[in-house]
Amino acid sequence: MIVGNRVQMCPAVFLALTRYRYEVFVEQMGWALPCAKGEELDQFDQPDTVYVLTRDASREIVGCARLIPTDRPFLLGEVFPQLMGATPLPSSKQVWELSRFSSRRSLDYRMKSAQGWHDTTWLMRNVISVVHTLGRRLIALSASGNECLLRRMGGSTQRIAQPQLVDDLPVVQFWIDIGRCSCVLSAQRRSC
Template identity: 35%
Template sequence: MSFIVAGRLDALPSPVRDHLGNFRHKVFVQRLQWKIPGVAHDATSEWDKFDGGNTVHLVAMSDDHRVCGCARLMCTTGPYLLRDAFPQLVEPGGLPPSSPSIWEMSRFAGSGLRDRTGSSSGMGLFPYVIALAQSFGATRVIGVVTPAVARLYRRFGLDLHNMGNVAASKRAHIVACSIDVDAALFKRLQRDPQALLYEITCYGQLGQPLA
């Protein structure tokens, strides 16, 4: 991983945007075989209805300017996956969160990214995502993941909280989970959030969601 860029989709340089769409297609459509509404069978890029507007994309680039990791952040005051695509995963009687201090992370993937332990699990991008979310005012980050990914996060030392409906999660083979964004998290990650932010090249005006 040589450098990391972040921005809303319309603010990212077009070569980065194009390579990001191709990378996501290779990971989520070709490798993981996800069936994503709106993605044609002959498409070479993967985008969905959540990618525009206020969504912030993080893109990890290699030394030869290839995309090697990605993630996106969405504030829960606007459209996001758990509320709008998987509301059944929320615990019975509960409501999906809607708060400027709660952000959702999705489309998280890495290829050959090394973390602090030297492992190439793809978790090398994770601290940057959390640091950026915190800079937006996030005190909690949520997500919809497979049980295997949840186990990966816990092996990485993260204190992951199950948010959801266990019965629905078993039927769908995905779970809703959250993590507190605080000093204890960055201590476990062994990274300084300000130093992480300094390493991110931002395009466009980030921070508070657009009106």
């Protein structure tokens, strides 16, 4: 695992992160993001943005998460503020936005489900552990299935507003109470 901001990261690792994100979010998920071919970055990837990366045995990135303090411009606040409904946007060094979360590894089909669950849970536990050192709360904007997945991991979530369509896909915005996330302590599956 690698945790740090762009300045603390080796330039080759940061470049690998931008390529990983392009593969995942542009090529695989089909997001229409304004970025250079082969590298995904946006205006929220600032020098003080914190990244949590996981790598496999061959040192290839297989998971990432981006953490942005909400006392400066962040994705939900700048691009999707309407999704907050009547809830005011956070603006605090203690509240961090989780975005660009992904966990994937090339595996044999038989191993994919169990290992994918393990990898995703492990990455989320580490994200929550990092946020424990940075602040008190996370806010996230995600496909509705990811909220359920987080609960199955033992995460404590609270929806901010009703799901809305973004590019014809339902998304939800929710708080993640890091003090009540049992996924920090346990990787057991839970029902949603």
